Amino acid sequence: MPIGAVVTDDRTLGDTTTTVILADEAPESRPPQEPRSLVPRPSRSDVVFRSVAFSAGGVTVAIMLAVGLFLSIRAGSAIQVAGLDFLFEQKWSPETGEFGIAAVLFGTIMIAVIAICISVPLALGTSLLISEVMSGRLKQWSITLVDLMAAVPSVVFGLWGVFFLQEGIIPVSRWISTYFGWIPFFAVTDQEGTALTDASAFTSSAFIAGIVVGLMVVPTQTSIMREAFMQAPAGEREAAYALGSTRWGMIGAVVLPFGRGGIIGGTMLGLGRALGETIAVYMIISPIFAINWQVLKTGGNSVSALIALRYGEASEFALSALMAAGLVLFLITLVINFAASSIVARSRSGAESEA
Amino acid sequence: MTPFTRRVRLIAAVGALLMAVGIAMPAHAATYEVISGAGSTWSQNALDQWRRNVASNYGMTVNYDGQGSSAGRRTYIEGKIDFAVSEIPFQTRPEDNSAPEVPPRGYAYMPIVAGGTAFMYHLNIGGKRVSNLRLSGVTITKIFTGAITKWNDPAITADNPGLAMPDKAIVPVVRSDGSGSSAQFSLWMSKQHPDLWTAGMRSQFPTPANGKAQSGSSGVAGYVSQGYGEGAITYVEYSYALESGFPVAKVLNKADYYVEPTADSVAVALLRAQINTNSGSADYLTQILDGVYNSADPRTYPLSSYSYMIVPTQVGGVFTEKKGATLGAFASYMLCEGQQQAEDLGYSPLPMNLVLAGFDQIKRIPGAGAAGVDPNTCNNPTFKPGDSPSNNQLALTAAQPAACDKRGPNQCTTGTAGAPQETPVSGSGTGGAATNGTGGTGGAGAGAETAAPGAGAGAAVYDENGNLISDGGSAVAGSAVASPFTLDDDSWGWQQSAMLGAVLLLLAAVVLPPFLSPRLRRANAPGGQSTNGAPR
Numbered sequence: 001m002p003i004g005a006v007v008t009d010d011r012t013l014g015d016t017t018t019t020v021i022l023a024d025e026a027p028e029s030r031p032p033q034e035p036r037s038l039v040p041r042p043s044r045s046d047v048v049f050r051s052v053a054f055s056a057g058g059v060t061v062a063i064m065l066a067v068g069l070f071l072s073i074r075a076g077s078a079i080q081v082a083g084l085d086f087l088f089e090q091k092w093s094p095e096t097g098e099f100g101i102a103a104v105l106f107g108t109i110m111i112a113v114i115a116i117c118i119s120v121p122l123a124l125g126t127s128l129l130i131s132e133v134m135s136g137r138l139k140q141w142s143i144t145l146v147d148l149m150a151a152v153p154s155v156v157f158g159l160w161g162v163f164f165l166q167e168g169i170i171p172v173s174r175w176i177s178t179y180f181g182w183i184p185f186f187a188v189t190d191q192e193g194t195a196l197t198d199a200s201a202f203t204s205s206a207f208i209a210g211i212v213v214g215l216m217v218v219p220t221q222t223s224i225m226r227e228a229f230m231q232a233p234a235g236e237r238e239a240a241y242a243l244g245s246t247r248w249g250m251i252g253a254v255v256l257p258f259g260r261g262g263i264i265g266g267t268m269l270g271l272g273r274a275l276g277e278t279i280a281v282y283m284i285i286s287p288i289f290a291i292n293w294q295v296l297k298t299g300g301n302s303v304s305a306l307i308a309l310r311y312g313e314a315s316e317f318a319l320s321a322l323m324a325a326g327l328v329l330f331l332i333t334l335v336i337n338f339a340a341s342s343i344v345a346r347s348r349s350g351a352e353s354e355a
Numbered sequence: 356m357t358p359f360t361r362r363v364r365l366i367a368a369v370g371a372l373l374m375a376v377g378i379a380m381p382a383h384a385a386t387y388e389v390i391s392g393a394g395s396t397w398s399q400n401a402l403d404q405w406r407r408n409v410a411s412n413y414g415m416t417v418n419y420d421g422q423g424s425s426a427g428r429r430t431y432i433e434g435k436i437d438f439a440v441s442e443i444p445f446q447t448r449p450e451d452n453s454a455p456e457v458p459p460r461g462y463a464y465m466p467i468v469a470g471g472t473a474f475m476y477h478l479n480i481g482g483k484r485v486s487n488l489r490l491s492g493v494t495i496t497k498i499f500t501g502a503i504t505k506w507n508d509p510a511i512t513a514d515n516p517g518l519a520m521p522d523k524a525i526v527p528v529v530r531s532d533g534s535g536s537s538a539q540f541s542l543w544m545s546k547q548h549p550d551l552w553t554a555g556m557r558s559q560f561p562t563p564a565n566g567k568a569q570s571g572s573s574g575v576a577g578y579v580s581q582g583y584g585e586g587a588i589t590y591v592e593y594s595y596a597l598e599s600g601f602p603v604a605k606v607l608n609k610a611d612y613y614v615e616p617t618a619d620s621v622a623v624a625l626l627r628a629q630i631n632t633n634s635g636s637a638d639y640l641t642q643i644l645d646g647v648y649n650s651a652d653p654r655t656y657p658l659s660s661y662s663y664m665i666v667p668t669q670v671g672g673v674f675t676e677k678k679g680a681t682l683g684a685f686a687s688y689m690l691c692e693g694q695q696q697a698e699d700l701g702y703s704p705l706p707m708n709l710v711l712a713g714f715d716q717i718k719r720i721p722g723a724g725a726a727g728v729d730p731n732t733c734n735n736p737t738f739k740p741g742d743s744p745s746n747n748q749l750a751l752t753a754a755q756p757a758a759c760d761k762r763g764p765n766q767c768t769t770g771t772a773g774a775p776q777e778t779p780v781s782g783s784g785t786g787g788a789a790t791n792g793t794g795g796t797g798g799a800g801a802g803a804e805t806a807a808p809g810a811g812a813g814a815a816v817y818d819e820n821g822n823l824i825s826d827g828g829s830a831v832a833g834s835a836v837a838s839p840f841t842l843d844d845d846s847w848g849w850q851q852s853a854m855l856g857a858v859l860l861l862l863a864a865v866v867l868p869p870f871l872s873p874r875l876r877r878a879n880a881p882g883g884q885s886t887n888g889a890p891r
Binding site: 163166167170179199282286308309313315 | 396422423424425426429446454524526531532533534558559562567568569570571574577578581582583584585586587847850851854869872
């Protein structure tokens with residue numbers, strides 16, 4: 001407050017106002033002043049930092065845009081031929097001009113959904129265990145272990161899935177299909193609708209690929225959820241305990257509501273990764289180009305696995321078709337990741353004031 | 356010695372060493388330039404071994420990137436590499452109306468690695484692994500197009516009189532990624548059985564309706580060798596069957612013998628390989644394998660072929676005359692010395708006619724010169740100095756097939772590839788042992804195992820858990836039990852209800868307490884609204 005300001009005191013009972021002049025000089029004697037600029041004059045180090053930060057951010061966005069642009073340009077010739085059918089055609093045969101992404105995209109989403117169904121309960125439990133139950137060295141050790149799991153290359157998961165898990169999961173698949181075959185998802189039938197029980201009917205299925213991908217995204221989801229859970233304020237936790245809550249009651253009343261953003265964000269980020277997972281799906285799945293609702297039955301597909309499988313022997317035009325498939329996946333992943341990061345960001349800023 | 360002089364001496368010594376290296380290096384580089392190539396994954400095992408050998412023996416650096424044949428040809432057209440390796444020649448009229456593949460500079464096709472397409476399978480009869488399956492070309496084509504779906508199909512039983520084939524579904528396992536194996540197999544089918552196979556030569560194999568697609572040779576071989584792979588058959592390099600301990604099918608050749616794809620039988624077949632020398636043809640200098648497929652030599656494995664190295668015959672792109680000298684030396688190493696290792700690497704050595712054809716192409720590489728292309732100094736395992744294409748080491752010494760391998764009522768019981776154990780005769784006829792010995796007239800089919808009385812009796816039938824279902828009887832009755840049984844879809848019994856109930860109880864036990872406990876607590880609290888029952 002500049003010297004010489006006029007302070008109005010509204011602590012009045014009536015309509016009278018008291019004017020207090022604090023200045024020791026007459027207000028009229030001061031020269032008229034420009035209002036002081038509120039824009040700070042940045043120091044040199046600030047300027048350097050700002051420009052570096054801006055250019056780094058700009059380059060990242062530019063690279064993203066360049067990838068999208070590159071994909072659209074290369075996909076152009078295929079999309080011109082296929083037109084809107086590209087989204088609805090199930091076959092993939094660029095040689096004959098009949099190709100579309102419907103079955104492949106369906107398979108991608110199917111695998112991702114199975115993966116999420118398996119990974120979210122696992123990740124939720126693991127992160128609650130680490131953040132709420134464990135303590136001391138064991139806790140630190142498990143945090144490191146989970147982060148280490150995130151660093152296991154996906155090809156290792158794929159090999160494990162093909163040469164170990166697949167053999168072991170067949171009886172499980174068969175059991176589910178035998179007793180829950182009345183749910184259309186879990187039926188394993190041939191074209192005439194007769195149930196299949198051969199081991200070969202259960203191999204290379206979206207279910208197995210989904211399990212492997214699910215296990216791959218568990219570490220990512222766990223660490224995001226755990227971080228959110230550990231941010232739940234200690235005061236509220238203590239308050240819940242003080243009111244006689246059990247640990248489970250405290251988790252239900254404090255930790256989960258505070259970590260809701262983390263749960264949603266972790267799930268979405270995991271979904272983004274599951275959609276784009278290549279090598280494990282590539283190794284396990286037996287690619288088919290038809291929509292297969294029976295998750296336990298052999299055959300499925302995914303966009304990234306399709307690209308990896310086809311690109312080596314693709315002609316110029318087939319490559320363009322693969323680029324178009326890649327573009328669709330790129331856009332979907334982009335949307336999901338944006339949504340996830342916005343949810344995570346919102347929960348971080350608002351978590352403390354909530355509840 | 357003062358520290359100063361010691362330091363001076365050290366510097367001098369290092370300097371001298373550097374100079375020595377400096378003098379040695381250019382001398383080396385003058386001999387061999389770094390060359391790089393890309394392409395086929397099918398040939399990559401051999402190329403990688405040869406690259407290591409020339410690097411350690413001659414100080415020659417060869418880079419190779421197994422991106423796939425088509426990607427290799429594309430990169431070659433762009434002029435970014437010195438050579439490409441492919442199973443398919445440049446496509447002048449691609450099916451999908453892409454731009455034709457026209458290299459901007461001259462090129463030649465040179466044979467480098469040969470191999471047979473082996474059919475690895477996993478089949479049990481009476482709980483015992485079959486290791487002596489025989490198949491004819493038509494049957495193979497029908498299996499991989501989905502026309503034959505059962506192992507007891509009449510076509511298969513006709514090929515295998517010694518085996519009582521089970522009524523089990525065939526699962527043809529094909530490659531899901533583009534591959535040279537697919538290309539070679541489909542080329543054979545398109546030439547030999549164009550009525551059954553209409554897709555032409557395809558490196559991307561179409562999956563039959565009852566089939567599986569898996570990625571990579573290890574993927575398909577892995578699928579077949581797993582427990583759930585029973586009933587599966589795949590096409591894969593012979594070496595993968597050896598490694599995984601599984602048998603391969605013997606394939607019928609034009610001389611009416613069923614032959615295993617050993618290195619020798621492939622090399623014998625390729626003695627009939629020809630190269631298109633009609634410069635007006637679109638397929639100039641590419642392989643003509645009709646002679647291989649139809650070779651009358653009883654030792655022939657019909658599904659034999661080889662992959663090309665595409666070498667430049669003009670300077671351009673990254674390719675220079677100096678690189679040509681290196682490429683020529685590397686190429687002649689591959690054709691001669693390198694072929695010694697072909698069998699260990701899972702391929703077959705190139706026979707003399709193809710080596711000579713390769714030599715002609717080396718001479719056309721700018722800078723390669725005619726040095727090192729002398730068949731008399733070539734250390735290739737299939738011929739000796741002084742041999743001729745019509746009369747060489749391989750043709751003289753390769754083993755003849757056993758009499759029991761001839762089409763007829765008898766079937767050899769000897770195992771194949773990675774499964775050397777014998778398969779007992781379960782069908783008709785007497786067995787016989789194929790002697791894997793010297794050449795000449797071949798092993799006499801000494802009946803190693805005579806058929807049990809009542810030949811034609813079906814083997815014991817086991818269910819998938821290994822329990823005996825029926826021990827013999829007629830083949831028909833036995834096999835009917837083994838067929839996949841069907842379940843009623845709408846059979847809702849007490850088990851299902853009990854299970855559903857258990858699941859619901861479990862869910863309730865997990866989900867309900869946290870929801871109910873606050874409500875109950877509130878309900879029990881004094882003055883709670885709901886306990887009063889007072890209307891609101």
